[in-house]
Amino acid sequence: MPISDITILCVDDEETPRTLRKLILQKQGYQVVTASSGMEALEVLKQTNVNLVLSDQMMPGMTGSQLTQSVKTMWPAMPVVLISGVNEIPKDASCADKFISKIGGPELLFDIVAQVLKDYGILAELDHKTR
């Protein structure tokens, strides 16, 4: 699947980081849809054809790892990447495919996302461009 056909669901309760994350992923060539909470994300997933979920860990209501568990129950083949600004890896985060730091920079985020997509056979090796 070419990168321009891949849709990423970007979840964050805060608008600015959510939008910025969407913009850099779009610049990389991905299609991006957004949700401002875990519940909203699950709604979007029901209606839209999404290839990967990228969610913040610390959100009010449903945390990133709780969202991951719901997603994996309903769509077991859906890759999920969690991103966090906290020091600790929460105990229940292991259900996500990757757990990364917010301060790794855009390149690290692209690498991880591409790697996970490749692992799921969604992104072919040839389509992977880091920049």
Next chain:
Amino acid sequence: MNDRDQANILMVDDQPGKLMSYEVILRELGENLIQARSAREALDQLLRQDVAVVLMDVSMPEIDGFELADMMRQHPRFQKTAIIFISAVHLTDVDRIKGYRSGAVDYISVPVIPELLRAKVSVFAELHRKNRQLERLNRELEQRVEERTKRLQENEDLLRERADLLELATEAIIVRDLDGMVLFWNSGAEALYGWRREEVLGKSVHQILKTRFPNGFSDVERTLAQAGKWNGNLTQFTRDGQEVTVACRKAMKADGNAVLEINRDITTQLKTEDALRKTERLAAMGRMAGIIAHEINNPLEAITNTFYLLRDHPSLDEEARYFAKLGDEELVRVAHITRQTLGFYRESEQPVEVSISEILDEILELQARRMEFHNITVDKQYGSKGTIWGFPVELRQVFLNLIGNAVQAMPNGGTLRLHVFNSSWRYRQHPEVCVSICDTGTGVDPKHAKHLFEPFFTTKSVKGTGLGLWISKGIIQKYGGTIRFRSASFTGRNITCFKVRLPDANIQSFANSKPAAREVAEILGASNAHQ
């Protein structure tokens, strides 16, 4: 028997008429008169009671007087019993009577003169009474001596028990006179201060221990004089120059001529408490770092992403793009610093892949300014990344300790040499990562070498907790690794090397282990509660 007790007087004669007349003669003496008709009867009476005088007729049928006297003398009880023979004056009798050289023996010739008989019997009765009295006094005296001896023995036992107790005490127990001269020094004092009793007796206790008083010695003296006792903490020095803090109790002896002193070593206790406080402070700092990290990381990501978008935005001219690039580069630095100091993943529960050479580089970066200031050059030789499974925070602690010590040892410059290489020793089952950290600093005093890895050992007096190397060793051992130390000196230069070996990858050993920092805190907590 007292002075007025009657003495028993045994009269032996085969003729009742004679016995009757002796009784009449002797009655006025007021003694107890006993009659016996034969030698056999006399012996029977003798055995039954304590007889003072035996008055006997020499000529009796069957056993005569001499034979009876012989029998009596053979028995130890009657050897000294007084005997008065009554006989007709035959020369032979007199000779035989004189033959009794020992014992009280006398004779009276017939016809008996009543006054004479009375006088002789009375003398012997009196003698007997005096003897008995003497014996009684002797017995009493002996008993008293015995009681006294027993009491002395008990006292001595008590004293010995107390002395044993004094020796058993782990506290230093000291008695000194008013001039400070040591009069007593128990084995607790020997153990605490390293001075043997015979070395300090008669010497000034304050000079030997270089005691420092919180408010001066005069304050102690005044309190002792007024209240009779003093309590407080003192700083003293052992024989080999180690500083110790003791909780001291002093009391003036009852006679006012000496001071009793009990000192308990609380150095370790104080250090443990201090270390615990530091651990708590570190934990609080860790929690704080977590909060700050979260607050900084979120906007940091947003700004980084903003600059990423701005960096090559088509609407910017070249100069604006250059500024955006500068901002982006600076942000990378900020991200790097927060990651290092606020440590992402710092309390991960699972071990992760850690590169020792990366950890060393991180530490070098943190120490860079200090090393530059002290003119220290770094010689890095990384033969590999030195990747092992572990907890980054613990490994960082180990190497921060070792590098920190090395840097501290070189206040006037030197070379810090760091080697990392993999070794797969033939004899070892698992490949290992070897790390050596060497400095050309002040070196390690050989007498300190064997204490280096002990808890609370420090040569930095005020600055060091003395826990660094101990904790480091504990962490390394937890990883199944080893730490060795060598210090050599040649051509006027000291080289101190710490060599750490860590198993390359052994995830299993971590399955149930706790992070070392927590373990250390537990140990400290436990030993503190123990104190």
